[in-house]
Amino acid sequence: MVGFILTATPVFCQISPGKLSKAHASMEGISSCTSCHELGAKISEAKCLDCHKQLKARITLSKGYHVSKEIKGKECITCHSEHHGVNFDLNRFDEKKFNHTLTGYELKGAHKKVENCAKCHFEDHIADIKLKQNKSTFLGLDPKCISCHEDYHQKTLANDCAKCHNFEQFKPASLFKHSSTDFPLTGSHANVDCIKCHKTDIKNGKNSNSLLIFLSKIVLLAIKIHMVANLVSIVHHVIM
Ligand code: HEC
Ligand code: HEC
Ligand code: HEC
Ligand code: HEC
Ligand code: HEC
Ligand code: HEC
Ligand code: HEC
Numbered sequence: 707m708v709g710f711i712l713t714a715t716p717v718f719c720q721i722s723p724g725k726l727s728k729a730h731a732s733m734e735g736i737s738s739c740t741s742c743h744e745l746g747a748k749i750s751e752a753k754c755l756d757c758h759k760q761l762k763a764r765i766t767l768s769k770g771y772h773v774s775k776e777i778k779g780k781e782c783i784t785c786h787s788e789h790h791g792v793n794f795d796l797n798r799f800d801e802k803k804f805n806h807t808l809t810g811y812e813l814k815g816a817h818k819k820v821e822n823c824a825k826c827h828f829e830d831h832i833a834d835i836k837l838k839q840n841k842s843t844f845l846g847l848d849p850k851c852i853s854c855h856e857d858y859h860q861k862t863l864a865n866d867c868a869k870c871h872n873f874e875q876f877k878p879a880s881l882f883k884h885s886s887t888d889f890p891l892t893g894s895h896a897n898v899d900c901i902k903c904h905k906t907d908i909k910n911g912k913n914s915n916s917l918l919i920f921l922s923k924i925v926l927l928a929i930k931i932h933m934v935a936n937l938v939s940i941v942h943h944v945i946m
Contacts, residue, residue, distance in 0.1 A: 724789035727796045742788070749783055760837055760845050770845070774808040797842070811849055815873030826854065 726734055733741050741757070744750045755762040764770040771777065777785075786796050801823055806813045813820070820826065826847065829838045831854050837846035847853070851867035858876070870882035884891045891898070 722789060725791050726788055727790070727794045728792050729796055730788065731792060749781070751782055754782055760834065760843075764845065769810060771809045774810075776805075776808055816875065817873055 722736075722739070725731075740753075742749055742753055744753075755765070761770075761772060765772050785799075787794075788796070804823075817826075823844070827844050829841075831848075832838045832843075832846035833848065833853075834846045837843050850865075851871070852865055855867060857865070863870075868881070870879040872880050874880070
C-alpha cells in the first residue's frame with residue numbers, strides 16, 4: 707500500500723491535463739501540483755481556501771455569496787475548473803443575471819439601478835490592503851453607507867445615514883422625524899422654515915453646493931433657553 711502511494715504520486719504529477727489560468731500561472735510546474743491537489747488527483751477545498759484567506763474568513767463567518775443556497779453542497783470545481791489554458795476565465799458568471807440578494811445584501815432603490823458593478827466594487831470602497839490590489843474581486847465592501855457616500859453633513863449629524871435616509875433619494879430625508887429629536891416642532895414652530903433655525907453654511911471648501919449645517923449644541927441651548935424664557939414670561943403673564 708505504501709509502495710503504491712510512493713509510485714502513484716510522481717506518475718500523477720507528470721500528467722498535467724493543461725495550462726493553468728492566468729490567475730494561477732505562478733503555480734505552473736510539478737512542484738506546485740499539491741498546492742491544489744491532495745496526493746492523488748483529488749482537489750482539496752481546504753487548500754484553495756488556505757490561499758484565499760479573505761474568502762475563507764467570509765465563509766467562516768457564514769457571510770457572503772459563498773455560503774448562499776446557490777453554492778451550498780457544491781464542489782468548488784463545479785464553477786471553477788482548471789487546466790483549460792492561460793486565458794480561461796476561472797470566474798465564468800453572468801453579472802447581468804447575478805442575484806445580489808444571495809450575498810446577504812439586497813440592492814434596493816437607487817442601488818438597484820446601478821448598472822455597473824464596479825461603481826460599488828472598486829478599490830476606493832475597500833479597506834483591506836491586499837484586496838484593494840485585486841482588480842476583479844467582489845469581496846471587501848462594507849455595507850455602512852459612509853463607506854461609499856460622502857458625509858454631506860460634515861460630522862454635524864450621526865454617521866448612521868440610514869437613520870434618516872432611505873435608498874431612494876437623499877432629499878427629502880424621508881426617515882427623519884423632527885418629533886424624535888430633543889426639540890419637537892410643536893405649535894407655531896411647526897410651520898417655521900428649517901433655515902430659520904438651521905443656518906446654511908459652506909464647510910471644508912465644499913462650495914459647489916451649499917450644505918445644510920445644523921447649529922452647534924451651544925446655539926441650540928440658547929434657543930431652548932430663549933424658549934423657556936418665553937414660556938416663563940407667558941406663565942408669568944397668565945398668573946399675574
Ligand atoms: C491552482 C490549482 C491547481 C494546480 C496548481 C494544479 N491543478 Fe490540477 N486541477 C485543478 C482543478 C480545479 C481541477 C479540476 C478540473 C475539473 O474537473 O474541471 C484539476 C484537475 C486535474 C486533473 C484531472 C483530475 C481528474 O480527476 O480528472 C489532473 C490529472 C491534474 N489536475 C493534474 C495536475 C498536475 C499534474 C498538476 C501540477 C503540474 C496540477 N494538476 C496542478 C487545479 C489545479
Ligand atoms: C497558492 C495560492 C493559491 C491557491 C492554492 C489557489 N489559488 Fe486561486 N488565486 C490565487 C491568486 C494569487 C489569484 C489571483 C487573484 C488574487 O490575488 O486573489 C487567484 C484567483 C482565483 C480566482 C479568481 C479568478 C478571477 O479571474 O477573478 C478563483 C475563482 C480562484 N482563484 C479559485 C481557486 C480555487 C477553486 C482553488 C483550488 C482549486 C484555488 N483558487 C487555489 C491563489 C491561489
Ligand atoms: C450599490 C452598491 C453595489 C452594487 C451596484 C453592487 N454591489 Fe455587490 N456588494 C455591495 C456590498 C455593500 C456588498 C457587501 C455586503 C456585505 O458585506 O454583507 C456586496 C457584496 C457582493 C458580493 C459578495 C462578496 C462576499 O463577501 O461573498 C458579490 C459576489 C457581489 N457583491 C457581486 C456584485 C455584482 C456581480 C454586482 C453587479 C451586478 C454588484 N455586486 C453590484 C454593494 C454593491
Ligand atoms: C455555484 C458556483 C460556485 C461554487 C460552487 C463556488 N464558487 Fe467561487 N465564485 C463563484 C462566483 C459566481 C464568483 C464571483 C463572485 C464572487 O466573487 O463571489 C466566485 C468567486 C470566487 C473567488 C474570487 C473571490 C473574489 O471575489 O475575490 C474565489 C477565490 C472562489 N470563488 C473560490 C471558491 C472556492 C474555494 C470554492 C469551493 C469552496 C468555490 N469558489 C465555490 C461561483 C462559485
Ligand atoms: C458599496 C457602496 C455603497 C454603499 C455601502 C451604499 N451606497 Fe448608496 N449608492 C452607491 C452608488 C454607487 C450609488 C449610485 C450613485 C451614482 O450613480 O452616482 C448610490 C446611490 C444612492 C442613493 C441615490 C442618490 C444618489 O446620490 O445617487 C441613495 C439615496 C443611497 N445610495 C443611499 C444609501 C444609504 C442610505 C446607504 C446605507 C444604508 C447606502 N446608500 C450605502 C454606493 C453605495
Ligand atoms: C439625523 C438625520 C440625518 C442623518 C443621520 C443624516 N442626514 Fe443627510 N439629511 C438630513 C436632512 C434633514 C436633510 C435635508 C433634506 C432636505 O433638504 O429635504 C439631509 C440632506 C442630505 C443630503 C442632501 C440632499 C440634497 O440633494 O440636497 C445628502 C446628500 C445627505 N443628507 C447625505 C447624508 C449622508 C451620506 C449621511 C450619513 C453620513 C446623512 N446624510 C446622515 C438628515 C440626516
Ligand atoms: C424652531 C426652530 C427649528 C425649526 C423650524 C427646525 N428645527 Fe431642526 N432642530 C431644532 C433644534 C433646537 C434641534 C436640536 C434638537 C436636539 O438637540 O436633539 C434640531 C435638530 C434637528 C436635526 C438634528 C437631529 C439629530 O439627530 O441630531 C435635524 C436633522 C433637523 N433639526 C432638521 C430640521 C429640518 C429638516 C427642518 C425643517 C423641516 C427643521 N429642522 C426645522 C430647531 C428647529
